[in-house]
Amino acid sequence: xxxxxxxMGQLRQFLANAILGVRDGHxxxxxxxxxxxxxxxxxxxxxxxxKVGRLQRDLEREVHQFGKxxxxxxxxxxxx
Numbered sequence: 001x002x003x004x005x006x007x008m009g010q011l012r013q014f015l016a017n018a019i020l021g022v023r024d025g026h027x028x029x030x031x032x033x034x035x036x037x038x039x040x041x042x043x044x045x046x047x048x049x050x051k052v053g054r055l056q057r058d059l060e061r062e063v064h065q066f067g068k069x070x071x072x073x074x075x076x077x078x079x080x
Contacts, residue, residue: 008046015039 005011018035021027027035049069056063064070 011039011042 018032022032053063
């Protein structure tokens with residue numbers, strides 16, 4: 001597996017490997033807990049982006065490509 005995690009499938013595989021690492025004693029529980037918290041943050045940000053996309057679609061506004069949603073108004077204006 002590459003060192004970069006670019007897809008949800010790769011993220012799930014990474015997390016599954018971490019679980020196995022804890023089981024086998026290669027990863028400490030504290031490290032696995034930190035990994036879990038970071039994965040939760042990724043998941044929450046993705047969920048938020050999906051919700052924004054749905055709202056944009058429902059309001060018949062431009063729907064940003066997934067992963068390209070501006071974080072603030074000035075980011076959006078710089079693209080214009």
